[in-house]
Amino acid sequence: xxxxxxxxxxxxxxxxxxxxxxxxxxxxxxxxxxxxxxxxxxxxxxxxxxxxxxxxxxxxxxxxxxxxxxxxxxxxxxxxxxxxxxxxxxxxxxxxxxxxxxxxxxxxxxxxxxxxxxxxxxxxxxxxxxxxxxxxxxxxxxxxxxxxxxxxxxxxxxxxxxxxxxxxxxxxxxxxxxxxxxxxxxxxxxxxxxxxxxxxxxxxxxxx
Numbered sequence: 143x144x145x146x147x148x149x150x151x152x153x154x155x156x157x158x159x160x161x162x163x164x165x166x167x168x169x170x171x172x173x174x175x176x177x178x179x180x181x182x183x184x185x186x187x188x189x190x191x192x193x194x195x196x197x198x199x200x201x202x203x204x205x206x207x208x209x210x211x212x213x214x215x216x217x218x219x220x221x222x223x224x225x226x227x228x229x230x231x232x233x234x235x236x237x238x239x240x241x242x243x244x245x246x247x248x249x250x251x252x253x254x255x256x257x258x259x260x261x262x263x264x265x266x267x268x269x270x271x272x273x274x275x276x277x278x279x280x281x282x283x284x285x286x287x288x289x290x291x292x293x294x295x296x297x298x299x300x301x302x303x304x305x306x307x308x309x310x311x312x313x314x315x316x317x318x319x320x321x322x323x324x325x326x327x328x329x330x331x332x333x334x335x336x337x338x339x340x341x342x343x344x345x346x347x348x349x350x
Contacts, residue, residue, distance in 0.1 A: 192281075193248050194274065209265035210273045213246040214281065216257035222289050227257050229296045230288035234260045236305040260284075 148156075195211040197204075216238070221227050231238045242248035242259045262280055264273040 192278075193246065195245070195247055196270065206265070208268060208270050208273060209263060210270055210277060211246070211261060211263040212274070212277045212281070213242055213248050213259055213261045215242075215248075215254040215259055217254050219281075219285055220289075221285065222291075225291075225297050226288045228301075230260075230284060231258065231301055232296055232299055233284055233287060235302070237261055238301075239306060 193213045195213070197206045197209060199207060216227060216230060219230065221230055238258055238260050240255075240258045241250050242255065243261050246259075246261060248259065260281075262277050264276050267273050267276065
């Protein structure tokens with residue numbers, strides 16, 4: 143440096159500006175070409191009940207990119223009867239939940255979620271396809287074992303919901319208090335506590 147150039151910090155600032163300009167040119171010129179690859183959304187059918195979740199860091203190497211998570215509604219699994227459904231929940235253990243996990247990308251549906259959801263994750267193998275294959279084989283083994291009627295003792299075992307109760311208590315939203323299943327709202331306010339002039343114009347929550 144002989145006084146005829148900008149300092150090193152100035153060069154760093156110019157490099158940042160060049161990088162921003164490079165991505166702006168990509169947005170302006172390349173992104174419109176992605177319209178040709180647009181596809182309409184088709185909801186999963188009965189033949190594809192699995193939802194696979196992955197994590198990507200824009201091409202950067204990261205240990206979490208090989209992990210795969212699969213969420214499947216129990217009602218969509220090829221189980222024979224109610225006994226097989228109950229046995230599948232027992233075999234799933236803490237991986238079974240009444241509602242889909244919040245980070246699963248699955249919306250709670252009253253029809254397909256009537257028996258809950260099972261989530262299985264794997265990151266033990268070096269490739270994502272190997273982890274996904276292990277999860278797929280595990281689900282196949284779970285279904286085969288649940289449909290096996292050689293052992294009848296599973297029907298008498300109750301479901302262990304301690305992991306669900308622990309999640310509710312950890313959230314500290316009041317759902318665990320006094321045996322409630324959901325948080326109270328304004329609809330649960332007793333109408334008989336209201337003044338007579340107001341109570342006649344308000345319908346009970348059970349009638350709505």
